[in-house]
Amino acid sequence: MEQLNMLWANTGLQQMAWGQGLMLLVGMLLLYLAIVKKFEPLLLLPIGFGSILANIPGAGIAEGNGILHIFYEVGIESGAFPLIIFMGVGALTDFGPLLANPKTLLLGAAAQFGIFATLLGAIGLSAMGIFDFSLNDAAAIGIIGGADGPTSIYVASKLAPDLLGAIAVASYSYMALVPLIQPPIMRALTTKKERQIKMVQLREVSTAEKIIFPVMLLMLVALLLPDAAPLLGMFAFGNLMKESGVVDRLSDTTQNALINIVTIFLGLAVGSKLMADKFLQPETLGILVLGMVAFAIGTACGLLMAKLMNAFGKNKINPLIGSAGVSAVPMAARVSNKVGLEADPHNFLLMHAMGPNVAGVIGSAIAAGIMIQFLG
Amino acid sequence: MEQLNMLWANTGLQQMAWGQGLMLLVGMLLLYLAIVKKFEPLLLLPIGFGSILANIPGAGIAEGNGILHIFYEVGIESGAFPLIIFMGVGALTDFGPLLANPKTLLLGAAAQFGIFATLLGAIGLSAMGIFDFSLNDAAAIGIIGGADGPTSIYVASKLAPDLLGAIAVASYSYMALVPLIQPPIMRALTTKKERQIKMVQLREVSTAEKIIFPVMLLMLVALLLPDAAPLLGMFAFGNLMKESGVVDRLSDTTQNALINIVTIFLGLAVGSKLMADKFLQPETLGILVLGMVAFAIGTACGLLMAKLMNAFGKNKINPLIGSAGVSAVPMAARVSNKVGLEADPHNFLLMHAMGPNVAGVIGSAIAAGIMIQFLG
Amino acid sequence: MEQLNMLWANTGLQQMAWGQGLMLLVGMLLLYLAIVKKFEPLLLLPIGFGSILANIPGAGIAEGNGILHIFYEVGIESGAFPLIIFMGVGALTDFGPLLANPKTLLLGAAAQFGIFATLLGAIGLSAMGIFDFSLNDAAAIGIIGGADGPTSIYVASKLAPDLLGAIAVASYSYMALVPLIQPPIMRALTTKKERQIKMVQLREVSTAEKIIFPVMLLMLVALLLPDAAPLLGMFAFGNLMKESGVVDRLSDTTQNALINIVTIFLGLAVGSKLMADKFLQPETLGILVLGMVAFAIGTACGLLMAKLMNAFGKNKINPLIGSAGVSAVPMAARVSNKVGLEADPHNFLLMHAMGPNVAGVIGSAIAAGIMIQFLG
Amino acid sequence: MEQVDLITEALNLTLFGMGFVFLFLTLLVFVTKLMSIIIQKIQDSTPVEAGAPHRDEMADELDEEAKFVIEQAIKMHRGA
Amino acid sequence: MEQVDLITEALNLTLFGMGFVFLFLTLLVFVTKLMSIIIQKIQDSTPVEAGAPHRDEMADELDEEAKFVIEQAIKMHRGA
Amino acid sequence: MEQVDLITEALNLTLFGMGFVFLFLTLLVFVTKLMSIIIQKIQDSTPVEAGAPHRDEMADELDEEAKFVIEQAIKMHRGA
Numbered sequence A, B, C: 001m002e003q004l005n006m007l008w009a010n011t012g013l014q015q016m017a018w019g020q021g022l023m024l025l026v027g028m029l030l031l032y033l034a035i036v037k038k039f040e041p042l043l044l045l046p047i048g049f050g051s052i053l054a055n056i057p058g059a060g061i062a063e064g065n066g067i068l069h070i071f072y073e074v075g076i077e078s079g080a081f082p083l084i085i086f087m088g089v090g091a092l093t094d095f096g097p098l099l100a101n102p103k104t105l106l107l108g109a110a111a112q113f114g115i116f117a118t119l120l121g122a123i124g125l126s127a128m129g130i131f132d133f134s135l136n137d138a139a140a141i142g143i144i145g146g147a148d149g150p151t152s153i154y155v156a157s158k159l160a161p162d163l164l165g166a167i168a169v170a171s172y173s174y175m176a177l178v179p180l181i182q183p184p185i186m187r188a189l190t191t192k193k194e195r196q197i198k199m200v201q202l203r204e205v206s207t208a209e210k211i212i213f214p215v216m217l218l219m220l221v222a223l224l225l226p227d228a229a230p231l232l233g234m235f236a237f238g239n240l241m242k243e244s245g246v247v248d249r250l251s252d253t254t255q256n257a258l259i260n261i262v263t264i265f266l267g268l269a270v271g272s273k274l275m276a277d278k279f280l281q282p283e284t285l286g287i288l289v290l291g292m293v294a295f296a297i298g299t300a301c302g303l304l305m306a307k308l309m310n311a312f313g314k315n316k317i318n319p320l321i322g323s324a325g326v327s328a329v330p331m332a333a334r335v336s337n338k339v340g341l342e343a344d345p346h347n348f349l350l351m352h353a354m355g356p357n358v359a360g361v362i363g364s365a366i367a368a369g370i371m372i373q374f375l376g
Numbered sequence D, E, F: 001m002e003q004v005d006l007i008t009e010a011l012n013l014t015l016f017g018m019g020f021v022f023l024f025l026t027l028l029v030f031v032t033k034l035m036s037i038i039i040q041k042i043q044d045s046t047p048v049e050a051g052a053p054h055r056d057e058m059a060d061e062l063d064e065e066a067k068f069v070i071e072q073a074i075k076m077h078r079g080a
């Protein structure tokens, strides 16, 4: 009888707090978004599953010696997982379009204003007493607007580990929502004529340029912003492995087995930060709203920067590629192409948009480095 | 001269205890079983090699800062390796046959009696003063009867780490011996007429069912037995990655590079627990005998449960598929098929036996969760 | 204004010591050697990139909680990375040619004199007051002459961690330079007639011999030199996985995903040891010079041993295969073949040279074990 | 005395253990059957896939066009 | 008072942050353009690949011959 | 004095080191030759593979039949 009581006392049902029950539903919602809606399933499926495991009452999988907590400590607290993922992203990135038209780097710069505007917004909401975000929190939330999952996770792990779960979920969810969030903004801020601008055919880029670029990028980072060096260093390293052509077996493994393995454990570890007591806070709602705002502002600034550049330069830029400056590679570039085709069915913007798209990755990492330098 | 003496004093020959010499032979026996007899070579080859490394006199590879001891601490003490393997097993499992005929889950339940009977046996032998097993030891030994290597290793690492080596070796050896252990029992407990029972053709199972099942299983575990959540959670996660169809690259890596890498290090780390002073104990003999008993009883109970269900249900079950309830996937199911074909060469039981076979994996994990909850 | 100052004070430019600037150039030189000159790019590219990351002023990537320092602690301080690489090398090694002509093992023994001569040289330079190497340092430097990267790194991590960076760089650079260093020595120490010696066709070797050899090798190590057991144990394990034929999926993963992943992190971690304050020491120059000497002496001794054996044996050995005894697999064997073809365009020595080539791996590991036993 | 306790505890564990295993798997049988029935009902009532046509459609369009363009673009940029 | 400080700091961070992002990426534009111009100049002036013929040549020779021999040797040794 | 010690130690290490390397590899030569001779003897005396026919046979039968059945079964269950 005693043992029956103990068994009952130890069931999840008996121990469940209302918050854990709610979080189980949130976990299932994430699985639904990943599987049925195909929202960034590579990350949201492991994150969703991890959040379910983390909220099983009495199991303690995300605490103490629980396996998800171990994954978190080993992989995220150390910074290893997001950096390795970034190395993999580097190995999957082609800087060709950017090298053919380097001034599109400026579009990637402009789109980072979403990050800082959101930081201001978060601090403003705190000043109004609606939320209680510190400057560190606000900076980590702002990086959602950079639309790079690993960068967001890396910065959050350094500046605001308690918010990491909400930030990662917002980051990947909005990246998946890029095809819904961006087009209305793009149509609102451009005229049909602007959307029809045909851009000059991109030149061919030599292997030598592609090999030198990541090293040059790293050197510039080393000289000017050392705090961005881990992120951009691993990114440049992955890219150099790919472009150098002398370590194809390492590059292949980086792009496949390694990035896949790390993605699984990164997702589970992030999920472990979706425990009820941390996640079910009013702050989470603030993060979700601010993250959306960050995306929208970043998109708008990219577009406006393109229009500004057209006021001065002679080779006109189709402003639709400016929105790709938020990164969310390659989704945002595909959206630029898609909206461009609506205006002119023969105007393919995809390759032109890949320039600002990868520039956005660099820009966000620079912004991240500044945040870490000032606040870390 | 001094140095010559030192060199000689440090040779393995000089330092070897008789036990280490014996364990080197045991290690070679395991290699022989793995390579020549093809007994579960994926595990027994690394375990055998690990046990040789662990017993090299004076090398200390399985102690202190020795590499095998590091592998053990990092991978097994933390629970990571068996859980990752279980995730891989999940990604390799097809619940289709089980979903087409869910009542075969009960066969997987019955076969777990082997686990508890062995626990009772171990305690009985202790009561008689033959061995000296604690309740924790007895529980860890019993799980051998579950015929799932990772489950055995996981439970042993929690409840009886000193016995882990012997338990893992027994577990994998007997899984390899399933084709020898089971058929005589199967023939003894069934009539020829029973062995000829033809089962109803299994229906097609939809993708939706296959996707929902692992989530449902996890929820049930979460609500009723949180201590089984790490094992069944990782198992369900692997299966969901496979069935969801949206993260094929993660699923592929899990089924290949990841499970292979972890298998190598799991095997070596388990081997490190076969050090002479721990392994060459009378208890090891007890574990080997009890493990065999566990298998036999589990097999018998699966068969008898099928006969019992036939006494009530209308769709008759061929009792031969009951023995597959011990798991040992897919070997036990193939044995069911083989013995069935002896009785009727046109009666293919394989797919029918896959149901109880994977049910046995779930059943053993539940039993493991109970052991950990009561004793952990 | 204050913030501008702080930003400027934190730039790499402002913080850079002259040494770090120099090391950035050294890092780029290594990348140049790897990419353009194709010097062992699999290792030198990650090492070069790691050394750049390690010397970014103010970033601290190779110190404290920096990611490269974490990689170093986890992978090299523990010994895990070089041992795993050695397992992979084992899985890539074919002992067939060695088994067909076992006496070529003696060539692999003779070539190890390069190791000890270099040790003597390093101590001699210390005695003359030119450098300040301890016996441990000298031993670690000597192992460069073994021409096996992982062995060098393993020994350096045990005996002289401060010199690890320079030793690893020297080791891989000279392995890449084998086609330049060896031929002049080979031509100087042999007559044309000797270089034209045709060797007896190698016999076929059975699978059974190939399976038993690694186990036998391990047993001999276990009995005679336990301190070489980690290195040769992992090597033999990799080879057994390959030759046994029963764990092909493990062997494939070891030869591909696993060795590639570990190579990347090993390279980065070694690079972290090329920090300016450790690397820019007169000792580094000494290491580079001594490493070159070690290679040259090892090459010469291998050749002379072959000539000595010809003075006694009846089956003549072409002395050119003696130089392959330094290992540097398979480069040194290819050099033997190449120089042989110059003397007789129909005399293919490649397979004959593979015997001493892999013997050199064993010989260096034995020498490493002796160093660790006496000094570790 | 102590050994009797041990045996009692082992018997208890066996009883509750096997009981729970059967309870759990029986429950799983019912829940699984229920789930299958519901799924089959839903799938019968929606012969053609419904789901979220709005976004999927957009994504699909994107996919097809983009794939074509990517291929073209890659072709142009290779050699570079 | 404190909140005003917080807002000031946030504004500062934004100002310097966006400024630095633009500074860095503008610099990158120029350096990239410069690099591309230099590379194109070099490649125009060396129509056929120069590089390090000495060692490469040796390596290539080695490669070709060795590959042939390896294949032959492997053929002979298989079955073993 | 100290340096003389160091040199003596280094010479000792060299002497014993090279001695041991040769000892070990010479031993390995003999053991390897012995092993090869034994293996060849055994293989000559058993022209057809012996081994463990009992279990292998069963496993093989299982394999063949099972493979067929698995394929059939998979065929039936696909689409599901």
Ligand code: NA
Pocket (backbone or CB within 6 Å): A145, A146, A147, A148, A325, A326, A327, A328, A360, A361, A362, A363, A364, A365
């Ligand atoms: Na971005």
Ligand code: NA
Pocket (backbone or CB within 6 Å): B145, B146, B147, B148, B325, B326, B327, B328, B360, B361, B362, B363, B364, B365
């Ligand atoms: Na089982």
Ligand code: NA
Pocket (backbone or CB within 6 Å): C145, C146, C147, C148, C325, C326, C327, C328, C360, C361, C362, C363, C364, C365
């Ligand atoms: Na060597």
